[in-house]
Amino acid sequence: MTTVREVTYQVLRDLGMNLIFGNPGSTELPFLRDIPPDFQYVLALHERTAIGMALGFAMGRGKAAFVNVHSVASVGNGLSGLIDAFYCHAPLVVTTGQQDRRQVLAEPFLVSRAVETVKPYVKWAYEPLRAEDVPAVIARGYYLAMQPPMGPVFISIPMDDWTRECQSLTVREVSQVIEPDSAALDEVVRALNASRKAALVVGAQVEEDHGWEETLALAEHLNADVYQQPIPSRWTFPRRHRLFRGGLLPAQQPLADQLAGYDTVVLLGAPVFLYYAYVPGHTIKPGTKLFQITNSPQDAAAALAGTSIVGNLAAAARYLRLHAEPREQVYVQDRKDPSSPDPGYPITAAYLFSVLNKVMPRNAVIAEECPSSKGDLDRHLLLDEPGSFYSVPNGILGFGLPSAVGLQLAHPHRRVICPVGDGSIQYSIQALWSAVQYRAPVIFIVLRNGDYTALKSFCDFTQVGRNVPGMELPGIDMVKIAQGYGMAAKEVDQPGELESVLREAFASREPRLISVNIAKGGQMCMGMDQSVHPPNYG
Ligand SMILES: Cc1ncc(C[n+]2csc(CCOP(=O)(O)OP(=O)(O)O)c2C)c(N)n1
Numbered sequence: 366m367t368t369v370r371e372v373t374y375q376v377l378r379d380l381g382m383n384l385i386f387g388n389p390g391s392t393e394l395p396f397l398r399d400i401p402p403d404f405q406y407v408l409a410l411h412e413r414t415a416i417g418m419a420l421g422f423a424m425g426r427g428k429a430a431f432v433n434v435h436s437v438a439s440v441g442n443g444l445s446g447l448i449d450a451f452y453c454h455a456p457l458v459v460t461t462g463q464q465d466r467r468q469v470l471a472e473p474f475l476v477s478r479a480v481e482t483v484k485p486y487v488k489w490a491y492e493p494l495r496a497e498d499v500p501a502v503i504a505r506g507y508y509l510a511m512q513p514p515m516g517p518v519f520i521s522i523p524m525d526d527w528t529r530e531c532q533s534l535t536v537r538e539v540s541q542v543i544e545p546d547s548a549a550l551d552e553v554v555r556a557l558n559a560s561r562k563a564a565l566v567v568g569a570q571v572e573e574d575h576g577w578e579e580t581l582a583l584a585e586h587l588n589a590d591v592y593q594q595p596i597p598s599r600w601t602f603p604r605r606h607r608l609f610r611g612g613l614l615p616a617q618q619p620l621a622d623q624l625a626g627y628d629t630v631v632l633l634g635a636p637v638f639l640y641y642a643y644v645p646g647h648t649i650k651p652g653t654k655l656f657q658i659t660n661s662p663q664d665a666a667a668a669l670a671g672t673s674i675v676g677n678l679a680a681a682a683r684y685l686r687l688h689a690e691p692r693e694q695v696y697v698q699d700r701k702d703p704s705s706p707d708p709g710y711p712i713t714a715a716y717l718f719s720v721l722n723k724v725m726p727r728n729a730v731i732a733e734e735c736p737s738s739k740g741d742l743d744r745h746l747l748l749d750e751p752g753s754f755y756s757v758p759n760g761i762l763g764f765g766l767p768s769a770v771g772l773q774l775a776h777p778h779r780r781v782i783c784p785v786g787d788g789s790i791q792y793s794i795q796a797l798w799s800a801v802q803y804r805a806p807v808i809f810i811v812l813r814n815g816d817y818t819a820l821k822s823f824c825d826f827t828q829v830g831r832n833v834p835g836m837e838l839p840g841i842d843m844v845k846i847a848q849g850y851g852m853a854a855k856e857v858d859q860p861g862e863l864e865s866v867l868r869e870a871f872a873s874r875e876p877r878l879i880s881v882n883i884a885k886g887g888q889m890c891m892g893m894d895q896s897v898h899p900p901n902y903g
Pocket residue numbers: 734735736737738760761762763785786787788789790792814816817818819820
């Protein structure tokens with residue numbers, strides 16, 4: 366007799382999900398007992414951290430990751446991780462325990478209504494009607510999670526299901542590439558051929574669809590300026606490339622102003638557009654032709670302007686390159702490195718990132734969560750390889766640490782660096798422990814400014830004023846916290862110490878935390894100042 370448990374492990378094996386990111390409780394133990402030797406359990410000390418590490422692992426590999434977390438705590442503690450996966454288009458199969466079917470009706474201790482709770486943020490939430498359906502439900506969840514746009518699925522499994530009898534299951538091939546409509550792309554080709562000056566805007570979906578090379582080739586073929594989507598959750602164009610013009614601002618009018626010089630704009634793999642502060646204006650200057658190519662029907666439906674085409678980004682970029690006329694290559698030098706900021710005291714974020722840029726390997730991977738220093742990071746870290754940058758996709762803090770650990774497990778031959786605010790790090794701090802235990806040699810760089818600078822900036826930007834509680838973070842010793850989790854850690858206070866401490870961290874093959882005392886900021890909001898006419902909430 367084969368059991369649900371045995372067949373499930375075979376299905377997980379056949380689908381390549383041999384790593385289980387989790388935090389166990391009594392309702393998960395019947396699944397986790399006698400875990401087969403070709404599986405590894407990656408323990409997180411909190412559900413948010415478990416889902417967050419799986420998220421990083423899934424994004425790093427471009428393949429679904431498997432999670433097993435506890436009962437309704439999976440949603441209570443883990444929901445922000447699921448929301449991140451939803452907006453990152455990260456394929457996750459998240460499983461969670463349910464009480465014994467035979468007493469669920471009586472509302473026992475640990476009964477879970479997770480399936481109902483989680484629905485808006487997953488592609489599918491399900492509790493199998495029959496125990497013997499569990500392996501097939503997991504396989505179905507995997508196929509769906511991997512369909513574009515990829516994303517999380519959620520499965521609740523009663524704890525008595527694992528010992529039930531069950532037939533074996535053969536996993537299937539389910540294709541994942543959806544070609545965009547060529548007739549619709551021909552319209553883009555005509556617009557590009559007729560344009561005086563075209564721009565490409567690149568978004569995170571370019572990487573989801575393995576479209577980096579094709580997008581680069583298209584940009585060079587068109588000799589078009591290239592912008593990164595606002596508040597990018599991934600960088601999808603070489604930062605030093607001669608055609609790269611930087612990021613777009615996350616507000617309507619300033620963004621439309623940035624693109625005002627172009628008569629045709631083709632947005633590859635992002636929403637139209639991701640805004641933060643409300644600065645009303647045009648989505649795009651009237652008269653400019655805007656095309657969005659996206660792997661997300663949601664993004665296509667939600668776009669405020671332009672023509673939307675749904676399909677695979679790599680296929681779309683290839684089609685456009687093969688059909689649009691080439692434009693003359695005007696030789697422009699690669700972008701110059703930004704000037705070196707002064708090593709003043711206290712250390713500025715700009716100086717920190719300029720030193721980091723000098724000492725880090727060129728194939729480093731950044732998992733970023735430093736809200737008020739995003740702009741400095743963006744200016745000074747110049748990485749040109751695919752898969753170099755990941756950031757919080759929706760503004761919920763807690764993404765940085767666990768995703769860094771997951772990315773490091775996915776990329777044993779690249780070094781992951783996690784620049785993180787001293788506020789942000791607290792939302793998933795337990796990931797430090799997992800990094801130590803699973804020997805993920807992430808370098809965590811804490812930007813310790815002792816406050817919520819990003820919120821103070823927003824107060825200044827929107828004239829809320831500074832008389833707001835809850836903005837200061839005194840008395841946190843990050844070095845001691847890291848050491849308490851078993852991690853080597855150092856504080857840097859003087860600019861002169863920074864380079865040697867960073868070099869020492871890169872020379873080591875262990876995870877490290879470097880807590881850098883940096884200057885407090887304010888005023889600017891996501892690269893915007895008062896000149897954009899922000900809303901007044903004062
Ligand atoms: C889970 C969550 N709680 C609260 C916030 C609001 N928030 C946005 S930025 C920020 C400050 C983060 O502080 P820190 O990491 O120190 O970065 P800094 O602003 O100093 O650059 C806070 C609390 C949020 N985005 N997500």
